[in-house]
Amino acid sequence: MLSVARTRIIEDTSAARVLDGAEGRLALGGRWTADQGASVERAARRIAEAAADRAVVVDLAPIERLDTLGAWVLERTRAEIEAAGGRLSYAGATAEYRILLGEMSLREPDVPPAKPVGRIYGALDGLGRRVVGGGQDMVTGIAFLGEVVAACGRVAARPRTFRTSAFVNQIEQVGLRGAPIIVLISFLVGGIVAQQGIFQLQRFGAQTFVVNLIGLLILRELGVLLTSIMVAGRSGSAFTAEIGSMRMREEVDALRVMGLDPVEVLIVPRILALVVGLPMLTLIGALSALLGGGLTAMLYGGLTVDQFLARLQAAVGLHHVFVGLIKAPFMALVIGIIATIEGFAVEGSAESLGRHVTASVVKSIFMVIVLDGLFAVFFAAIDF
Template structure:
């Protein structure tokens, strides 16, 4: 502490850190042990030096120190920075060689953060677009490479069927398809009813409300059924996959599998992706039937159609190939969702913030790619007139 004419009241060889000031000299003599085990006393003494030496030139005499470790050196350097920031100056005297080494290594340094050049609105927008394109290209390359690893793992599993974990596959199918069916049936039923209601309101102007059956039949079986189901699976199962694998990464369980000589892709990824590829077509069919049921109920309620009229019109409007269009898309969308979800899970680092960020990215990227795939398939099927 920086006091006037106060001598130490304890033996410096046994007692904790202390500081004694010489009256009017601006000189402070440190004594005792400025070490980690005396952290509270070190902080207290340093705080008193900083508070009483504001705006003054102070010389700190280190010759009386019994011991000085990294914590004590860092606290002294922090105090020096505080005093100099307040217009004062602190220098050291009587430091032994080992003390000088510690103080030189503990000196506070400003982080060398490169400043970003100021960009205008136009250049800033173009810069953001360019960075997004580069990130998209990186994600595409990463996804293709990861897909290759998954295919190689599937080949290895097929060559050694005894190594395949069927129990994990059944469990994942239960989580993806069986437990996901109720919410998909409910939402598909409601969406089918909403589409039918709006279609009837518009077609009534032309006296053609019966054509709402054609509308909902083609729209749901070809596009809306698989698209809506895929989006819900991406939000439900895809995010769950990312969170599960990300949590395993945080707890180093993935590294533990590698240490034991096991392939994480065979154990963690293959069962989940196969469960999606198997479960999503089933959910698509169930969701399409639920949406048609919701559309039929609305058509009978608002359009005056009977059950027989609705079914007859539906049979005349759609064919079996329309059902196949939706089901053909489902495995590809399932594969895309599984690849994105697992990649984001493996990218999780050791913090909860990273886990939340990658779960969000998994859902957003999956939904985006599902919509892109649906558009590509629509163009393809239109080109081959299917």
């Protein structure tokens, strides 16, 4: 028969303890809380000794209070008893106690640890997983694009639901506040390209053709590519961080509870701001790069302003400007989709937020370069 002598019960009546019990049954009393940690551990050892090799029912009704620590110790003791061949069950637990014990229950990992494999096999396995992950990201992006298009259709059908203030704010963040850094970097890159071009073309006495080089390269390729990469690193990462923070604070769930569509509220204004702002930034960046290249050509190549402008007008046409501007909205759409997908994928930790922000920037830059290559092949095929 299981019993505890009254003389051995702890004098502090609030401490966790094991009361007298009938055969195969134990009653717990006192406070099973963090401030009674030592008493909780002693009582847990008494339970383990009593239920080491048989089935025992533990009555929780006399417990004055049970917190996370007490529930964890009880569940840990139950796991130890069952591992030793015994059995322990609860009786008299309130609904709150059952929920707490269920949350604290010790579970074995669902997936057994992987066996060590060879380096070659591991490398191939990692490569295969990345390929499959890339395919899944592509499918997810296409599905999310469909959601964005559907949301844009709903907004077009109900113009009053469009959040103009959010759109204007994003235009300011993407375009107005992003213009200075894009102008500066484009100016410097244009000057560097012109300088290197002049040094190479001087060997053939053709330094004047540097105008053709920087004109075509900047207007068709470098202007939109450089601007898109900077926007991906600046605005794309900001979108991911903002939406990810909202996910961590459960604000996205709150929008759904309020009956609002997070895609309409959060995604549509941001993507439209990118689609509108990136072409403008591309044009500004291209003009800044041409200015930097022109100044370098005058300093290193001995060209005058009139010679540079005349050569530039003869080398490039309006369709070259359109090539860069046509690419910009598509690159903006890709950046916006990737940034928002990564933002919605953030979980409840700072590590997850940092990982998805990094993934957003890397994936956006990669897809921008791929898209630029596809456009280059397309325009070459149609001779545009």
